[in-house]
Amino acid sequence: MELMNALVALLNYVVVPGLAYGAQLALGALGVTLIYGILRFSNFAHGDTMAFGTMATILATWGLQAAGVTFGVLPTALLALPVGILGTALFVLGTDRAVYRFYRTQKAAPVILVIVSMGVMFVMNGVVRFIIGVDDIGFADGARYLVNARDFRDWSGLDEGLVIRVPQVITLATAAVAVALLFWFLNRTRTGKSMRAFSDNEDLALLSGINPEKVVAVTWIIVAALATTAGVLYGLDKSFKAFTYFQLLLPIFAAAIVGGLGSPLGAIAGGFLIAFSEVTLTYPWKKVLGYLAPEGWEPEGLVQLLSTDYKFAVSFAILVLVLLFRPTGLFRGQSV
Amino acid sequence: MSRGLILYALMAALIVGTGLLQGWNLALTILNMGLISGVMALGVNLQWGFAGLFNVGVMGFVALGGLAAVLVAMPPVGEAWAAGGVRLLLGLALGAATVVAAVLLWTRMARGRMRALAVAAVLLVGWLVYREVFDGGVGAVEAVNPASTGYLGGLGLPVLLAWPVGGLIAAGGAWVIGKVSLGLRSDYLAIATLGIAEIVIAVMKNEDWLARGVKNVIGIPRPVPYEVDLQASAGFAERANAVGLDVVTASTLWVKVLYSGLFAAVLLILLWLAQRALASPWGRMMRAIRDNEVAAEAMGKDVTRRHLQVFILGSAVCGIAGAMMTTLDGQLTPGTYQPLRFTFLVWVMVIVGGSGNNYGAVLGGMLVWWLWVMVEPIGLWLMTTITAGMPDGSWLKGHLQDSAAHMRLLTMGVILLLVLRFSPRGLVPER
Numbered sequence: 001m002e003l004m005n006a007l008v009a010l011l012n013y014v015v016v017p018g019l020a021y022g023a024q025l026a027l028g029a030l031g032v033t034l035i036y037g038i039l040r041f042s043n044f045a046h047g048d049t050m051a052f053g054t055m056a057t058i059l060a061t062w063g064l065q066a067a068g069v070t071f072g073v074l075p076t077a078l079l080a081l082p083v084g085i086l087g088t089a090l091f092v093l094g095t096d097r098a099v100y101r102f103y104r105t106q107k108a109a110p111v112i113l114v115i116v117s118m119g120v121m122f123v124m125n126g127v128v129r130f131i132i133g134v135d136d137i138g139f140a141d142g143a144r145y146l147v148n149a150r151d152f153r154d155w156s157g158l159d160e161g162l163v164i165r166v167p168q169v170i171t172l173a174t175a176a177v178a179v180a181l182l183f184w185f186l187n188r189t190r191t192g193k194s195m196r197a198f199s200d201n202e203d204l205a206l207l208s209g210i211n212p213e214k215v216v217a218v219t220w221i222i223v224a225a226l227a228t229t230a231g232v233l234y235g236l237d238k239s240f241k242a243f244t245y246f247q248l249l250l251p252i253f254a255a256a257i258v259g260g261l262g263s264p265l266g267a268i269a270g271g272f273l274i275a276f277s278e279v280t281l282t283y284p285w286k287k288v289l290g291y292l293a294p295e296g297w298e299p300e301g302l303v304q305l306l307s308t309d310y311k312f313a314v315s316f317a318i319l320v321l322v323l324l325f326r327p328t329g330l331f332r333g334q335s336v
Numbered sequence: 337m338s339r340g341l342i343l344y345a346l347m348a349a350l351i352v353g354t355g356l357l358q359g360w361n362l363a364l365t366i367l368n369m370g371l372i373s374g375v376m377a378l379g380v381n382l383q384w385g386f387a388g389l390f391n392v393g394v395m396g397f398v399a400l401g402g403l404a405a406v407l408v409a410m411p412p413v414g415e416a417w418a419a420g421g422v423r424l425l426l427g428l429a430l431g432a433a434t435v436v437a438a439v440l441l442w443t444r445m446a447r448g449r450m451r452a453l454a455v456a457a458v459l460l461v462g463w464l465v466y467r468e469v470f471d472g473g474v475g476a477v478e479a480v481n482p483a484s485t486g487y488l489g490g491l492g493l494p495v496l497l498a499w500p501v502g503g504l505i506a507a508g509g510a511w512v513i514g515k516v517s518l519g520l521r522s523d524y525l526a527i528a529t530l531g532i533a534e535i536v537i538a539v540m541k542n543e544d545w546l547a548r549g550v551k552n553v554i555g556i557p558r559p560v561p562y563e564v565d566l567q568a569s570a571g572f573a574e575r576a577n578a579v580g581l582d583v584v585t586a587s588t589l590w591v592k593v594l595y596s597g598l599f600a601a602v603l604l605i606l607l608w609l610a611q612r613a614l615a616s617p618w619g620r621m622m623r624a625i626r627d628n629e630v631a632a633e634a635m636g637k638d639v640t641r642r643h644l645q646v647f648i649l650g651s652a653v654c655g656i657a658g659a660m661m662t663t664l665d666g667q668l669t670p671g672t673y674q675p676l677r678f679t680f681l682v683w684v685m686v687i688v689g690g691s692g693n694n695y696g697a698v699l700g701g702m703l704v705w706w707l708w709v710m711v712e713p714i715g716l717w718l719m720t721t722i723t724a725g726m727p728d729g730s731w732l733k734g735h736l737q738d739s740a741a742h743m744r745l746l747t748m749g750v751i752l753l754l755v756l757r758f759s760p761r762g763l764v765p766e767r
């Protein structure tokens with residue numbers, strides 16, 4: 001019985017939140033890694049692209065809610081997601097046209113593109129703050145819990161109630177669908193194959209008649225879709241705040257680098273690795289150990305390895321370890 | 337240089353114009369922060385302009401410098417030291433010893449499963465011991481009169497000493513981060529510095545025993561006299577009346593002028609040093625490495641070591657600027673360190689001013705700072721003009737006027753993009 005209680009507590013505070021957060025990071029890291037593979041620079045504006053997409057989705061959600069449209073038990077934001085993706089795709093395509101294309105045709109050094117993306121980050125950050133402000137915005141509606149603590153306790157007779165919130169389930173389901181679509185696209189369609197060819201060897205791809213502008217445009221659209229989805233899922237799970245999204249940049253980059261920049265599979269693995277490290281190191285283990293320890297041996301302190309304020313330190317430490325021991329990442333990305 | 341001179345004259349005219357139109361108090365405030373921004377830009381230019389290193393952790397180094405102001409200038413809290421200071425330091429020493437022991441094991445033992453197990457065991461045991469000793473010390477220190485102290489305090493030395501010390505602390509941080517991430521892709525340094533900056537701020541916010549965390553340390557001693565003392569002195573009142581100012585205004589202005597003098601002196605010294613470095617064989621070597629790493633390496637230059645060197649120097653300059661800023665504010669407020677303001681704005685300064693040219697970077701620092709201050713009132717004026725025709729109380733009017741404050745980021749981003757596109761070498765290009 002005690003073991004079951006410990007297991008449920010573990011599910012509640014470590015496994016389920018870790019899975020949801022990991023899926024959100026993985027979607028973000030996929031965007032970063034795709035930009036890196038095709039356009040060959042680290043996009044510092046990615047966090048703000050997520051914020052922009054989420055903002056567009058929130059506006060559409062408000063529109064739908066005002067019109068009286070809801071999605072039953074599911075959050076209305078899921079209905080609004082395509083609108084948000086469309087808006088973000090148009091915005092990033094516009095940015096590419098107005099800003100990045102010039103440097104691409106000049107064959108500018110990657111670091112120049114990084115600085116340019118910093119400028120884009122400023123502008124996007126300004127636009128988001130300008131339109132929706134800097135406050136915390138919760139936009140999740142519909143049912144809150146899939147499994148709630150009391151029902152579970154009554155049903156199982158355990159002391160510890162299992163809690164699974166709807167946004168967490170939606171996150172996992174949506175992320176699975178998005179990743180499946182992405183891999184299908186990259187591996188099965190002609191455009192996807194030409195993207196991979198472009199990423200592997202640009203000159204050879206150009207030689208075989210692949211249109212680089214088309215590849216770049218498709219990449220931006222996919223990145224917009226991934227970033228918006230990641231942002232909306234994160235916002236549904238927690239809440240939307242422009243500054244928090246900017247701060248997500250660090251764990252997302254860490255995930256992409258840990259997995260190996262340019263490797264989509266690596267980005268997913270990296271996302272979950274970072275998320276679970278963050279959650280396990282900052283979770284106070286008192287409760288779980290309290291169930292497991294023999295009578296009288298329960299820990300007195302919180303048994304928290306790191307305070308939650310230092311969660312950035314976790315992604316950072318993992319990043320440093322990977323840089324020290326395996327700079328190309330777990331899945332052998334392109335970078336040296 | 338003539339172009340630079342003209343631009344510097346224009347910059348001076350902007351400050352004087354602000355003084356004439358909006359009051360000298362504001363003009364001097366902008367000038368003081370502008371001088372500090374100039375120092376920060378100088379530091380970043382050292383890294384980017386000389387060596388092509390992409391450091392986006394400026395905020396962290398600036399904050400470390402600010403921390404130095406507290407650690408050097410605040411009086412020590414004797415009670416806290418007695419309560420748990422020694423235990424706390426012992427805890428830190430144990431933590432450091434753990435890391436050193438783990439590194440030693442890793443380098444000395446033969447490859448294999450035994451080594452991994454041994455290192456993991458050392459780290460785990462060391463961590464638990466460290467937490468046990470350290471947490472007790474922290475609890476004791478933070479319990480000492482938490483409303484006004486609750487931290488160890490500083491050394492009680494003159495605050496001017498904090499400026500070089502701030503540089504040293506920042507240099508230490510830069511050494512650690514440079515050791516890990518230099519020699520890899522340029523993007524990796526960017527991510528690593530971004531991370532270290534966030535961690536520095538998190539430590540300063542949460543480690544109350546160090547500098548009171550978000551409770552802020554206020555009343556850091558000044559290198560210049562206090563306004564109240566000036567107003568009380570008969571000689572000062574006489575001189576103020578002689579130039580036709582009332583004593584209160586004269587004292588605030590005089591204090592700011594003194595600060596400007598100090599900051600200008602530091603800026604000029606650093607600028608002179610940076611110019612000498614740029615013209616020396618070392619400077620030529622740095623630029624050679626920047627322009628073609630492979631060729632420089634073939635000539636026998638140790639690229640990674642030189643990068644580490646210049647990275648540490650640049651970060652130290654940022655640390656000095658951070659200590660100066662905290663001294664000017666008279667308080668350390670970890671909550672106010674924002675990456676957009678302290679990292680990315682400094683980058684805008686360097687790019688706009690002219691990367692690779694020290695005079696350009698300093699000019700960019702002052703000019704962009706002036707703009708940063710001015711954009712807000714201009715934005716507000718713009719929004720008021722646009723919304724003048726709209727009916728009062730309309731939703732759009734209120735929204736537009738409220739969001740005028742966010743015009744800053746947008747403007748800075750647009751300026752950065754325009755300069756990069758149409759004048760990538762900046763206002764005062766590298767010669």
